[in-house]
Amino acid sequence: MRECTSIIITVGLPVQDGRPQSYPLGECLRSVAAGLKRGDLVVVRSTLVPGYTRDFVLPILESSGLKAGRDFYLAYSSERIAEGRAFEEFEQMPGLVSGIDGESLRRAKELLGIVTKAPLIEASSFEAVELAKLLENISRDVNIAMVNEMAKVSKAMGLNIFEIIELANTHKRVNLLYPGPGVGGYCIPNALHYLAARAESLGVPLPLLEAARNVNEEMPAYVVSLVNRHLPVPPAAARIGVLGLAMKDYSSDTRCSPALKIVWLLERSGMRVKAFDPAVPERYPFSVDSLAEAVEGAHGLLVLARQEGIDYESWELFRNAMSRDGRPFIIDTKRVYGGRSFERDGILVDSI
Ligand SMILES: NC(=O)c1ccc[n+]([C@@H]2O[C@H](COP(=O)([O-])OP(=O)(O)OC[C@H]3O[C@@H](n4cnc5c(N)ncnc54)[C@H](O)[C@@H]3O)[C@@H](O)[C@H]2O)c1
Secondary structure, eight states, X not given: OOSOSEEEEOOOOOEETTEEOOHHHHHHHHHHHHHOXXXXXXXXXXXXXXXXXXXXXXXXXXXXXXXXXXXXXXXXXXXXXXXXXXXXXXXXXXXXXXXXXXXXXXXXXXXXXXXXXXXXXXXXXXXXXXXXXXXXXXXXXXXXXXXXXXXXXXXXXXXXXXXXXHHHTTSTTOOOOOOOSOXXXXXXXXXHHHHHHHHHHHTOXXXXXXXXXXXXXXXXXXXXXHHHHHOSSOGGXXXXXXXXXXXXXXXXXXXXXHHHHXXXXXXXXXXXXXXXXXXXXXXXXXXXXXXXXXXXXXXEEEEOSOOTTOOTTOHHHHHHHSOOSSOOEEEESXXXXXXXXXXXXXXXXXXO
């Protein structure tokens, strides 16, 4: 704070029991306020409860005795990068920028424009950018909930949901995402909790958005029901190999990962789980270091994330190492086998 004149804050709001927690951001803001100097620019990029820049950030910074818009500059610009594509998207993703006054906005655009080559779009208020950010994340949650529900119908009809989506997406105004084992990570699941915190205080109900969140939250249980459908032995005697633990494909992040919930549900019903994900640095009691260890003696394999270091076509290993107490099976939630259901080498492959 002594040497810098531009301060970018990205401390997030963790969610506990559905409630956003502001203490890490508050603590960060207090340390910024303690060192704030005349002429400094503060740009907040954390995803916030709508209204927080004005109602939470501003008063803490002004507790320094300096006034925003007169003594220092304050801007809010949502962070829109995706994990795994951050460096490309810092440059190429258009940004939304708002300021407490025109000069704050101008300075924030100048600062962000050092890295971002895509357009930096001016918004009329902090709140407009805060709410747009949540809408971006929630639109993905709802879109995925819709196809997750469709996947269940499609499966019950003996159809391949991925084919249905590709057919529907040939319509120029339709852009459906893909179903999967649930929606994880820090960003998408938390967005509804941030919005709900504000909507609740305004007395605005969110039945559609909450239903969508619940559909995605229940996907891990649905995946476990598919395992139970194919299990050739009682759960207490079953061994399951999990391929991929990350919250999304090619990520190392397991925060809020549906895969962890699936493992928990499998273990709770008595199954023994060995999970392999070469990209995830965290070690869990069920983690193993190779595909062979995950596959050895497994009655079933679950594909929960795509990763570079997993060869999903290791048919010889699957054939030789999986248990033959009944027919072994693979449940593919990630379309690594084309989204079809088929049998190969005596192994049943079933898709979500
Ligand atoms: N990770 C992404 O891809 C992504 C994408 C878009 C938006 N966002 C948003 O950006 C924000 C940060 O996300 P993240 O994934 O980097 O979260 P994170 O929890 O990994 O990062 C938060 C950072 O804040 C630091 N921090 C915590 N308390 C602090 C304090 N008191 N003082 C100073 N620093 C403190 C932590 O050390 C950490 O480096 C969140 O609001 C998130 O919603 C993240």
